[in-house]
Amino acid sequence: MDPDTPKHRFQHRQAEEQTSEQDHAAQQRTDRTFDSVEDMLRFDLAQTEPPPSIAERLQGSLQAEPQKRPWWRRLFKR
C-alpha cells in the first residue's frame, strides 16, 4: 500500500487530530480546583494507599512476638 496516497494522508491527519483531542480531553479531566489547602490534602490522603508490604511485614513481626496476655492476668501473675 502506498503511504503517500491522498486517502492515506487524510486518514493519518484524522488520526493525529483525534489523538490531539484525546490528549486535550485527558488534560481537561485532570484539571481540578481546591477550595482550601485542607481540601487538597484530603484529596491527596484519599489517593495515598499504604503499600501492602507494610501489612505483610507487620504480620510477620507480630507473629514472631510472644502472644500478649491481658493486663489483669499479668497483674495477678503468681
Next chain:
Amino acid sequence: MQSTAVSDEPVPVPGTDSLQAEAPESGKWQALYEQYSRYVYYLALRMVGDSALAEDITHDVFLKAYHSLDRFRGHSSLRTWLYRITINHCHNIQRAWQRRNIISTGDAQTWDSVAANTDSPLRVLEIKELGQRIQKTLNALPDEYKLLLLLVADENLSYQEVASLTDQTPDAVRGKLHRARRAFALEFQKHG
C-alpha cells in the same frame, strides 16, 4: 492506697479493651490496621517525605501500639493516640537526620511577613503530579506548619485534639493555621 483524681488504672475503651487479649493475627487487629493505617502512613509520608521511611514508621507505630495497648488509658481517642506515636517517631527520625545534615526550612517568622492570597482556590492542572508538588511545598514549610496542616486535614480530628497533639491551645492552633495556609498557598504556587 488513697484514690486520686487521676487514676493509674487502665480505663477500658470500647473496642480496645478486648484487643489487649487478642492474638496479633486476629480480625480485630486487622480491622484496627485497616481503619488507621492510611492516616498513619500518610502523616508519616508527608512529614518525612520518603516513602520507604514512611513504610518503616507505619510498621513501627503499629508494632508499638501492639506492645503498649494496655497502657492506653482512653484519655484520648485511639486515632489521636496513634497519631501521637507517629508524630513522636517522625520527630525522632527527623532529629537524628538533622544532627547529620544541616537543613533549613525557614522559620515561622519568615512566612509571617509574606503576603499571599489564601482565599483564592488552588488550581491544579496535573493531578498525577499533585503528590510530588504537595511534598515539595510541605518540605519548604516550618515543621510546625507542616504538622498543623496535615492534622487539620483529617476531618475526624477536632481543633481541641490537634491542639493536644501539638501541645498548644486551640486558639494558638487557629492563629498558626491561618499563617500556615498562607505559607502553603504561596509556596505551592512556586512549585507549579
